[in-house]
Amino acid sequence: xxxxxxxxxxSVRAVGxxxxxxxxxxxxxxxxxxxxxxxxxxEVTAVAEECASLTPVKLQLQWFVQAQFGGYYxxxxxxFYEEECLDVTILEGGVDIVPQTVxxxxxxxxxxxxxxxxxxSREQGAAITDVAQVYGRSGTLQVSWADSNIKTSADLxxxxxxxxxxxxxxxxxxGITKAGLDPAKDVQLVQQQFDxxxxxxxxxxxxxxxxxxxYAQVLEAVNPDTGALYQPEDFNVINWNEEGTAMYQxxxxxxxxxxxxxxxxxxxxxxxxxxSLKGWIYCRDNAQECADIITANGSKLGxxxxxxxxxxxxxxxxxxxxxxxxxxxxxWEQTVTVALGTKNLExxxxxxxxxxxxxxxNEYVEASLAVxxxxxxxxxxxxxxxxxxxxxxxxx
Amino acid sequence: xxxxxxxxxxxAAWGLAAVGILIVLWxxxxxxxxxxxxxxxANYDDASMPHIWVILGGxxxxxxxxxxxxxWQTVAAGAGRSLLIAVGGFVIxxxxxxxxxxxxxxxxxxxxxxxxxxxxxxxxxxxxxxxLVVGIGNRIKIGEFQWTQTQSVMLxxxxxxxxxxxxGALRGLKAPTAAHLELMRSYAAKPNAILWKLRFPSSIPxxxxxxxxxxxxxxxxxxxxxxxxxxxxxxxRLIVEYAREATSQxxxxxxxxxxAALLGLIGAGLVTLIDVIATRNLPREGVA
Numbered sequence: 001x002x003x004x005x006x007x008x009x010x011s012v013r014a015v016g017x018x019x020x021x022x023x024x025x026x027x028x029x030x031x032x033x034x035x036x037x038x039x040x041x042x043e044v045t046a047v048a049e050e051c052a053s054l055t056p057v058k059l060q061l062q063w064f065v066q067a068q069f070g071g072y073y074x075x076x077x078x079x080f081y082e083e084e085c086l087d088v089t090i091l092e093g094g095v096d097i098v099p100q101t102v103x104x105x106x107x108x109x110x111x112x113x114x115x116x117x118x119x120x121s122r123e124q125g126a127a128i129t130d131v132a133q134v135y136g137r138s139g140t141l142q143v144s145w146a147d148s149n150i151k152t153s154a155d156l157x158x159x160x161x162x163x164x165x166x167x168x169x170x171x172x173x174x175g176i177t178k179a180g181l182d183p184a185k186d187v188q189l190v191q192q193q194f195d196x197x198x199x200x201x202x203x204x205x206x207x208x209x210x211x212x213x214x215y216a217q218v219l220e221a222v223n224p225d226t227g228a229l230y231q232p233e234d235f236n237v238i239n240w241n242e243e244g245t246a247m248y249q250x251x252x253x254x255x256x257x258x259x260x261x262x263x264x265x266x267x268x269x270x271x272x273x274x275x276s277l278k279g280w281i282y283c284r285d286n287a288q289e290c291a292d293i294i295t296a297n298g299s300k301l302g303x304x305x306x307x308x309x310x311x312x313x314x315x316x317x318x319x320x321x322x323x324x325x326x327x328x329x330x331x332w333e334q335t336v337t338v339a340l341g342t343k344n345l346e347x348x349x350x351x352x353x354x355x356x357x358x359x360x361x362n363e364y365v366e367a368s369l370a371v372x373x374x375x376x377x378x379x380x381x382x383x384x385x386x387x388x389x390x391x392x393x394x395x396x
Numbered sequence: 397x398x399x400x401x402x403x404x405x406x407x408a409a410w411g412l413a414a415v416g417i418l419i420v421l422w423x424x425x426x427x428x429x430x431x432x433x434x435x436x437x438a439n440y441d442d443a444s445m446p447h448i449w450v451i452l453g454g455x456x457x458x459x460x461x462x463x464x465x466x467x468w469q470t471v472a473a474g475a476g477r478s479l480l481i482a483v484g485g486f487v488i489x490x491x492x493x494x495x496x497x498x499x500x501x502x503x504x505x506x507x508x509x510x511x512x513x514x515x516x517x518x519x520x521x522x523x524x525x526x527x528l529v530v531g532i533g534n535r536i537k538i539g540e541f542q543w544t545q546t547q548s549v550m551l552x553x554x555x556x557x558x559x560x561x562x563x564g565a566l567r568g569l570k571a572p573t574a575a576h577l578e579l580m581r582s583y584a585a586k587p588n589a590i591l592w593k594l595r596f597p598s599s600i601p602x603x604x605x606x607x608x609x610x611x612x613x614x615x616x617x618x619x620x621x622x623x624x625x626x627x628x629x630x631x632x633r634l635i636v637e638y639a640r641e642a643t644s645q646x647x648x649x650x651x652x653x654x655x656a657a658l659l660g661l662i663g664a665g666l667v668t669l670i671d672v673i674a675t676r677n678l679p680r681e682g683v684a
Contacts, residue, residue: 094626096526107531195642197443217643300637394644
């Protein structure tokens with residue numbers, strides 16, 4: 001396992017983390033984890049003495065543990081939640097687990113979900129509120145071979161375009177519509193598997209991919225012509241943030257009713273948002289350590305893939321000019337506009353009417369940012385430079 | 397004894413031959429696809445259908461680079477865990493199924509009111525059931541015991557496993573002929589005695605196939621529920637995780653699929669064992 005480069009502002013602290021990283025690394029190598037656990041337990045008891053009691057909190061994720069949720073795992077492992085007197089249980093997702101439904105049914109206290117999917121659930125009756133928009137950008141790409149010359153959504157005309165369906169297709173459809181094309185007639189849409197073989201085998205011209213996952217999978221595959229891994233130059237990507245049809249993705253959702261009536265829950269939400277954002281700030285400055293924390297928490301992803309994901313997720317968050325987690329009205333409007341106006345092949349839109357004002361609030365995130373700024377943390381990520389991650393074959 | 401041994405040898409040889417034929421067919425399909433222009437219904441390239449030796453090689457690759465654990469070890473551990481959950485679900489499912497069957501056999505009212513629901517229970521799709529079980533489970537905490545996804549998966553496995561037993565056992569418990577029942581009554585046998593001495597033994601020929609179906613349902617239920625709920629540690633989750641890496645390591649996911657298939661074989665083997673023990677006193681021929 002090789003430790004990648006740290007970002008410029010983190011390199012100073014790198015030495016200090018070497019010891020911690022070594023511990024984590026030895027843990028994944030099947031070494032003795034007892035020492036590490038003891039250390040963590042001591043921290044917990046030390047903090048618990050300051051808190052009257054720890055509030056139990058359940059957080060529902062959309063998927064298995066992976067760097068996509070790095071900040072929450074970092075906040076838990078680095079004790080940020082305990083500092084806020086929270087005892088957070090992170091519930092992993094699965095194929096059929098819908099986080100916003102779990103939250104709305106009261107089976108979790110907070111949930112991570114993409115905004116369009118959550119808006120759709122809201123319209124179907126899930127009373128949930130976006131309390132922190134962690135990802136400021138969309139991570140969805142449309143990847144194609146460089147020789148196909150597909151650089152904007154207009155170039156998709158007449159091409160075989162892969163998409164995942166199930167609500168993941170709206171940015172693509174909005175992009176195609178914006179380019180003056182009809183998604184039903186001018187492109188040939190193909191249901192895509194969750195791997196990228198169809199693109200590599202040239203069965204489709206453009207494939208949907210997340211910057212932090214599927215795009216990396218492509219770059220981890222061996223090019224049979226050269227014997228080396230595929231390079232970014234071999235591909236073109238359409239980025240919906242640049243095309244202007246991007247929709248907000250990972251956000252922290254809370255129960256609308258409990259926010260309105262339950263003072264304890266308001267307080268818990270405040271502390272949860274503060275500690276979570278602190279975790280994300282930590283992952284910005286310590287991408288390698290966060291990737292290792294994720295692996296230590298049971299992720300099966302290879303080391304270079306994990307670090308790539310952490311770094312790409314950081315790029316979706318930072319820099320955050322308004323501060324991490326702040327919902328920017330313009331981007332929220334763009335998300336709602338696409339959700340209202342884009343029809344999928346069945347003629348359905350994500351929502352049929354604009355979401356009510358309780359759909360989001362900046363109240364908690366602004367208070368959290370004030371606390372974090374007072375602690376001397378950089379909440380906007382000004383001057384953020386991503387690290388360079390070298391992907392290995394198979395992501396190992 | 398010698399004859400039995402020879403018989404066993406022959407069936408083992410047939411089993412191996414079947415695997416061999418499968419391997420030959422697999423490679424033949426690839427070869428036909430690659431060398432001729434005959435259009436084939438499914439992809440034959442190395443990414444969709446890796447060569448057998450690539451799949452076998454996948455067993456021994458390290459799970460992630462630099463780790464001492466090979467893929468097969470992780471899959472074996474996952475399959476072992478899934479097997480334990482499936483056995484737990486099977487035992488719970490069989491117990492509930494038998495109780496329901498006895499209840500329905502005893503009372504016409506119970507049969508009429510319960511049987512439709514027993515049948516309807518199997519029409520609930522797992523996609524609807526899994527989140528429900530997990531959601532309710534998350535709230536269950538009794539003392540130190542916290543309901544986890546392991547319990548959710550076991551419950552789903554039991555839910556699928558109880559059905560064949562309850563229907564099969566009900567049929568079996570009703571199997572004794574009128575003459576047999578009248579004989580018992582002429583002895584003034586109590587209903588419990590009739591159940592244990594007559595109905596239960598005569599239901600065994602119906603129970604064994606039901607147990608086989610149940611065992612398969614428990615195992616499939618475990619693997620699918622693990623995929624559905626994302627429960628950690630089992631072979632179902634490994635299939636999902638390795639499938640994501642199929643772009644660059646197509647052989648890996650087959651190792652997990654192989655692990656799941658192995659589970660099915662072990663399950664069938666366990667039921668055969670029950671069969672041998674339960675039917676050792678029954679006459680070999682003329683079983684009603």
